[in-house]
Amino acid sequence: MASRSSAFRASAIRSSPRRTFRQIIRVARLRRQQKPRGAARATLYKSCCKRTAGAAKLSAADPSTEVEMKEWARPSAMAAASAVLIFLSLPPAGLWWLAPLALAPWYLALRRVALRRGAGAAVLGGALVSYLGGFLTLALSCYWLGMVSVAGLLMAAFIGGLYYAAWGAATVSLLRWARGPAWLGAASLWCLTEYLRSRLGWLAFPWALLPHALYERPALVQAASLWGVWGYSWLLSAVPFALVDAALHLRLRRRLRAALAPAAPIAAVAFVLVFGALSTDVGDAGPIVTLGLVQGNVPQEAKEEAIAEARSYTTHGRSKVERVMDEHLALSERLLAGGPVDLLIWPETMVPGSMMQQPERFRRMVEFVERRRTPVLLGSERHCDGRFYNSAYLIGADGRVLETYDKMTLVPVGEYIPAQRVLALLALITSKLMPYETLDLSPGSRLTIFEVSGFRFYAPICFELSFDDQVREAARAGAQVIVNISNDA
Structure with a gap:
């Protein structure tokens, strides 16, 4: 029986996708005959041995570990292929029809x-094959995390x-x-998996869900009003x-089941x-609001250096903070022209x-806003009672800060190190792998709806846009538009 088992494994190694399909069908047919389980398996092994005799002999010197590795190669490749297809169906490739x-x-x-x-x-x-598929899916789809932190990308995957x-x-x-x-x-089970991945506490990471591939197809996503993304x-x-x-049933001549x-x-x-x-009729258009978007294309490294400089209140030569502000003020002037x-x-x-x-920098912003009589929404940190927040500020046309919003859902590893008390060693290793100093930010506690001239909007900051329950809460609170300000700038 040992030699037959080896021959069977060898046939699995050398089988094509068509033969894989035939093996699945053969097992199904044997089970239909209601033979004892051992007899059915023995029949399967015997037939496979006869079919592969001469072409699938393994010498006694062949290590079993090599056989096992080859036996898992094809399922692993199939899972990896699905990971690539999922990646291609999502932005930036956007081949939604692959989903x-x-x-x-x-x-x-x-x-x-x-x-x-x-x-x-x-x-x-x-479990192992699917872990490979899941790891590759997130590693490919969350490539942008690598621009901030390779450690963050690897931890997410x-x-x-x-x-x-x-x-x-x-x-x-x-x-089975x-x-x-x-x-x-x-x-x-797949639906439950994506739901849990999006909801479990600090482990929640609702990025690269398969339905996200349909985001540019309004006619296809209207049913989300009935069953949400999980449907x-x-x-x-x-x-x-x-x-x-259905294809398996068809090969087994189960035409009714195949249909x-x-x-x-x-x-x-x-x-x-x-x-x-x-359901695609959007109704009558409301008042037209003109938004001016400024994106300076600042490299992430330069921005992190400027933030570190601002936190330490040190400047070497011309301030890096000033360079970032100068570029965005100049672009704003060009836009308003x-x-x-x-x-x-x-x-x-x-x-x-x-x-x-930073009184001098705040004064520059106020002078610009007052001179141009144009409200500005911008991102900056907020320090309060020893806590640090990633915040959005709305400065009115008169130069007053009308409202602030503190980011409620922070990026694990990127903005704080999770589970530092429970997983102290992992937290220490992760912090050492970060390309810049990690300052633990605090999450905000209040969802803010901004308003300018009767125009009401919510401004989720970067990563938290992916949390549908948070965005839905803002819409219920009266937000007419979602304005996402992001670090990809």
Whole structure:
């Protein structure tokens, strides 16, 4: 039996995707014959040995570890392929039409893993393969974190991959033991995974969710008013999973099951299309508001140096803070030379350090606003009672600070080191890997709705725009527009 087992593993190594598909079908057919489990497996091994005799012989000198590594190569490659497809479906590539197909290779990989002899090995394999897929998905889709901190990027991918590992283990368990439509359970588990990744305390990271690929397709996202992003998370996973199952049923000559498997997802897609076509009327336009956007394209390193300088109140030669401000003031003058605007918007922390604790720099901003009679929304730090906040300031046309907003959802590692007491060693290592000094910021406690000339808006700062519940709360509080100021400037 040992030689047959080796031959079977060798056949799996050398099999093409078509042969992988045939193996899955063969196992299903054997189970239908209601033979004892061991007999069914023995039959499968014997047939595989006959089919691969002469081409799949392994010498006794071949190490088993090499065989095991090769056996996992194809499922791992399939999961990695799905990670690439997810990345391509999201911005900046924006190939949104890949989203409904992106998970098909990953799901097929888990179906292959579920065929392993040992239940424990299969479940563990599903977890490892899916961890790889999840890690690569976040590492590719969150590449921008690397511009701020490579340590932050690796930590986000490392932690995020754990959610997908749990999904892979649960899905393999479902494929081995559960009755009923496998695609339905797998899609529900995927939806739960994305929900938990977006909600679990400081581990929450709702970035690169699969439904985000549809953000530029208004007709396709109208149904979000009924079931939110999570309905789309389920639908975009149910479609490829059901299609894979339908193909398997078709090869097994189960024509009725092949037709029924994708029926529910296809019906849901049809509903989304019809609902979107009937819901895209935006009604009458309100008053027109002109916004002026200023983005200085300041390198992240230069900005961090300016912030460090402002915090230490030291200057060597010409102030780095002054350089950042000079560039944005000059760009603002050029913009306003083309005509007046109702609100001028600068990016996040574009007055490095705390603007209110730098009288000369605050005076420059006030003089500019009063001379131009134009309100300005800008980012700067706020220091209060020994705490530091990443804040947005609204300066009115008369030079007064009308309102401030302190960022409520901070970036783990980038703006604070999470779980310092619980994971002290990890926090220390992470802080040492940061390219600049990390100052623990405090989260804000109040959601602010700004208002200029009857125009009401909410200004989430960078990362927190991805938290849909926070943005929804602002809309309920009366915000007419979402103005996101970001550090990508």
